[in-house]
Amino acid sequence: MSTTEQLPRQQFQATEHRVTFPGLVRSEWIKFWSVRSVVVTMVASFVAIIGIGVLTSFATRSALSSADGARAMAAQGFDGVGASLTGAQLGTLIVAAVGVIVIAGEFSTGMIRTSVVTAPRRLGVLGAKAVVLAVNVAVVTGVAVLVAFLLGQAVLNTRDLGSSIGDDGVVRALLGNVAMLVGISLAGLGVGALLRNSAGGICTVVAAIFVLPLLLMPIPDSWGGDRIREFWFNNTIQNATTVSQSDSYLSAGVGFGMFVVWVAVLLGLGALALRSRDV
Template sequence: MKITPGGVVAAEWTKFSSLRSTWITAGISVFLLIAFGMIASASFSGEGLTSVDLALSGSALAALSVGVLGALLGAGEYTTGMIRATLTAVPRRLPVLWSKSLVAGAAAFVTMTIGALAAFAVGSAVLNDKVSGLGLGDDGVLRALLGAGLYLGLVAVLGVALGMLVRSSAGAIAILAGLLLVVPGLVPLLPDAISEAITPYLPSNAGSAVMALAPPDGTLGPWAGVAVFAGYVVVTLAAAAYRLKKTDA
């Protein structure tokens, strides 16, 4: 029986949604976004941050969480050995990678967009009196919240690509954590000229630019940042596709 692209997507969704770890990780991601946004909104009393910035304070940890979700989907079958059965059913191989990416990216986009909207609503309700509140109709607010969902959805796809590239959940998670959390902390140690030139193009800095209402000087604009981060994702997917096509399962 011929396996259609829709059938591969449906199969990957069934695998994805039937795992308890999927729902636990997705729940943790949403919880981190809402909890950190609420705490930051209630406690911050300084200047320089908007209510949107505060609501999305948990986005860095949420990014790591959804990246883990993608990595588990991408590498999980290599850990169990089920990848052989999957590739026997889908001998062209690449539809498996595209379907895993679509499922993880779409699921993360939907859940994290809901999480971002909820974080903004909850954060606005407990916002410190010294911080001016914003509404969804204000310039850039809805773009920033939807952009958070878009960025986090792309992080999930990056996790899938890394998982299928290195074929190890632990390895993919380690690389993802390094890219999103460790490298941004190390770059400031470089000479100022080099650090300033590199910093806007780091994966997490570029991707999260879409969540800023007014990008600070020296950073990328919202859509330029998303484009740069999407470039990282595309390159990683291409590498995963090449290995999937050219090497044994």
């Protein structure tokens, strides 16, 4: 009789592990805050929105200290809230770069291959990135916009020119600026997925936001230039980001709807490219 006893073989049962969307979101959240360039850029957006808003408020207060400066400001339609939120315009460039980097950076490093192997349908990866990007940009820039408004109005109140958050149109302007920043970051994500190159994607978004609107200015109204300018990407949401409304742009509600359509189209093109092209 053998001194060693035959141990019964342990029966192992395969366990099925499925990739879930919440799991993808957790993974993308970790990756988002693990990339140094993304963290630095998010901090830069926070500082720029507050810093430029406060500096513009100081400059506005100084201009209003003289009679000539006050008359010039009045002729232009003084908007103290807009002065304190000037930094959000530069913030759009920064968060657009974040959106591009979030996905184009993975193409440059090859990380995207791991992501799509984990989620072969691919669209879940883009959807998770969009959720993580939108939440982080909304929180970071939302706090920055509110702080810029409060500090800017405190500066202007030294000349009794400040506004309170309860005044007409102020909450709309604050939320409109945050929506603009979130939407442009998502547009950057779509462009990044479409072009798969960080430098090319950032240049494309910058041109769309800052360069093309200037090139559209010379188009005469008889050729439909006024309608083209109204419906151009970042022009659509302009009235939703200010207290004073301009007839040169779409109304706040209609403009916000058109802005959402633009963002959805760019994200859709990025999703189509991610789904149909090899990685």
